[in-house]
Amino acid sequence: MTMKTPIAEEAPGMITSGENISYWVASVQPLGTAPLMQDETTDILVIGGGIAGLSTAYLLAKEGKQVMLVEDGMIASGESGRTTAHLTAALDDHYQAIDRAFGEAGSKLAAESHTAAISMIEKIVNAEHIACNFERVNGYLFLHAGTKKEYLQQEYQSVLRTGLEARWLNDTPGMPAAAGPCIEYRNQAQFHIIRYLHELCNAILRYGGKIYTKTRATDIDSSGAVCNGYKVSANHIVVATNSPINNMVTMHTKQFPYRTYVIAALIGKNSMPHALWWDTGNEDTRWISAPYHYIRTAPYDQQHDLLILGGEDHKTGQAEDEDVPEELRYSALINWMRIYFPAAGDIVYKWSGQIMEPIDYLAYIGRNPGDKNIYIITGDSGNGVTHGTLGAMIISDLIQNIPNPWTELYDPKRKPTKEFGKYISEILKMAGQYADYITPADIKNIEQLTAGEGAILGKGFKRIAVYKDDQQQVHAFSAVCPHLGCVVQWNADEKSFDCPCHGSRFTKEGELINGPAIAPLTRIDIQDLHR
Template sequence: MENGDPIKDKFTSGNHHSYWNDSQRPLEYKTLDTDVMADVLVIGGGIAGLTAAYCLSASGRRVVLIEDGCLGSGETGRTTAQISYALDDRYYDLEKFFGREKASLAAKSHKQALEWINSVVSLENIDCQFKRVDGYLFTDPTDKEENLDKELEATQRAGLPTEMVSQMPGIASGSQRAIRFPDQGQFHILKYLKGLADAIVRKGGEIYTNTHADEITEDGAKANGFTIRANHIVVATNTPVNDLFTMHTKQWPYRTYVIAAKVPKGILPYAMWWDTGNMESKWVAKPYHYVRLEPLDDNFDLLISGGEDHKTGQAEEEHISEAERYERLTAWTMQHFPHFSEIEYKWSGQVMEPVDSLGYIGKNPGDDNIYIITGDSGNGMTHGTLGGIITNDIINGVENPYAALYEPSRITLRTGIDYMKEVGNMAYRMIKDWISSGDIKEVEELAAGKGAIISKGLDKIAVYRDENGELHTCTAVCPHMGGVLQWNDDEQSFDCPLHGSRFTAYGEVINGPANCGLHKITEHK
């Protein structure tokens, strides 16, 4: 579904609405309209921020949580809501990066996050369609079959109860070998967030939506023109909006695509399916496909399929448009699940890929009382949950067995080649986009409902013509670190190819790390 207007949508961070948006009332709370004080200020109303606020409230802390849209309006509401310890990076790579002991610790942490969600759903009586399902990892045609055996051995060394099976249920290529990851989880993410939010309020926490943090300091934040004072600040905004440079040299933004269609109830089992990814892709984070089934009504389920990822703002590097990526995803899904037919929903989301595959959770480098949760790496449900649990323990002085593993200031030396590739891509895009002549020569070329980048001398200008024919112009230079924005015709946004900041067609900020909108330009109209 589409929201039909590229002005910033307080319900979701894109032009398309996800299934979750359309099947749950917006999670809105009071807007901040006065100065407040808190023990802990949590910035961000996705799964990471709400988990942190829940844990901190339960431990007796006075918590204030703010979100600049509705709860779940960021990337959490654009997930496919798979809860899994089958990570989107291979365990044999984690062994290479961290060693076997830490790879085992990573497995244990994600498994514990899944169990934590299960227990909270029961404890708080959250009606979110939570299910335990099996997951199946199978080989992409571009990958070596021997790598599946290699991954099985690595997962078992990590202590996971995996097994190799000769066939998978439900999928057309079911006779293909796969690793079975038993007893994973799935849920309706926005209904789960509502349950967490209700519990936070019951425990004395305060939640403010439509409240944007303009300034973040060790004393708290300025939001909507008011002051929030706090002893601890947790920044859980998908990518940190309080950090100019440090963390953005350790992780990279990718755009991923999702489609969903009705299938007759009972024709497919509730399960998850993943391939191992396209090894021929130019991207460091090899794009893979991920599929699950969601209960819909008495007659139908919803088959949700995702993939076809690319670096944010760089779809054209592969000469594959956003629209074509949905077409490719549809063709792949119909090949593997023939009952998939007319698309009911389509949307895209943004994934932060850390250079060494694990998220960053803990004190922001250089700060004593500001904490960050970022680097979801395609496993946002477990990474975000771990973020809340670990941050709560750090603030309360409780030793957490996973804190060092996810420490934001860590340096992983064995990722040097991948790191240099990502840095090289960033440098290449900075030069390429600044010397580019732009998408169009003159604004008269721009059709209604379209956006583009235009060059005028040394200026880069983001132009958008609305459905009424009126032209809107802003600087096309990202206020974060000077990247030249690119028009995303699918989500009707201007996206930064360097660090993933995103803006509406009218220049309002959607995603960090930028924390303000684009400067308006009037002389080029």
């Protein structure tokens, strides 16, 4: 692999939420503003500078509302900077599943709402003259090698009932014959997400909004939040932190963290159609949410486009349950790519990211259960760019008391009754992670650790997260996640400690990368390890 290197020196986690750098992050300079340094009062406080938070701030600022956004890293330093940015109403859990959970009327609303989100992005691109390679393209859903044709036929029937513009094709355009038939979704889209988000920031500022980066929000309640230690008083608080940091339990029993992997390979300029492709997913998986492959192209340089290909998902912190650790997931992607896209050349980027999988396939958008003026956007699955945009549309309507046709469908307090079996199965998997206290650790003594690596060290019943830096200095922390007490796992690919229960992540130095935890790992004196 010919890998590109990071483009700027910043504290870990400030630019992006892992060691690997995505193509989007690498191809633009990071964007930040001054951090918050005083108390403030605002009508609307938005927490989180990803697609969900920035789109919400943009829509409200454009309406003349007083808006302030805080982001604890740089702009798009969360999962938005690690996406693949397919903009599609072909939802990744498939309409036959959404039919079961919400009925055919629910599927129709879901399709309409994601179609509207794509149109909203296009409208903003045009209104603000954003150069982000936004392009309308077709999408193709084809069969995973292990899936029966009947599954795709059934999906086609469900898709037709939603009213989406789709047709059945006997061969999948742009792919070898082995890919077989597909459903074609017309008029989907793709873009360069960070270019888009940077221009959203500029527009928010132009419309009178305020943005503070390197500003962490804590202590969120109905009066506002504490940001970098200063009180921000607000009438409405929108928590767009991907995984909510205001709601410690309820929402985290309704969604589950998965990791997903991406490679970007060089292909000849315009040698492939600009399009989106997805396979139907591996039904033999041991995971509740079937991993699937997702593919697109993107303009790169004068001679090349990029083929950007993702998949090989697993529950966060549980990659080794399949004997394929995080860092080896890319080899699986490369092998798959060589079969289905044999013309692809050198791999120039690789990265991974985290997805919050809702138990019943659709995001949770609206008032946080039990709160009147605190709103959340979460559970956005592999369709988080459209879910995030849709979240902004729904919440800006809620704040302005404008009726919205999708409020009920995405209401965070809905109950997943129709998917109860799946729910119990996920909860049992989560409960198993607390038993780690009595399961073997990765290593028994520090000497087993090589420089640049981390692990979970066992000391009796205690589990300790340890990292040895390049100068051979050992950093040690309690491996107990400060959220609800699961044991974190070492992620050798992104060099982070990841919690398998609800997806909190920490840098190799124990700092918080993302919630629901709101505190870092507790540091342990290295001397204590030798006692």
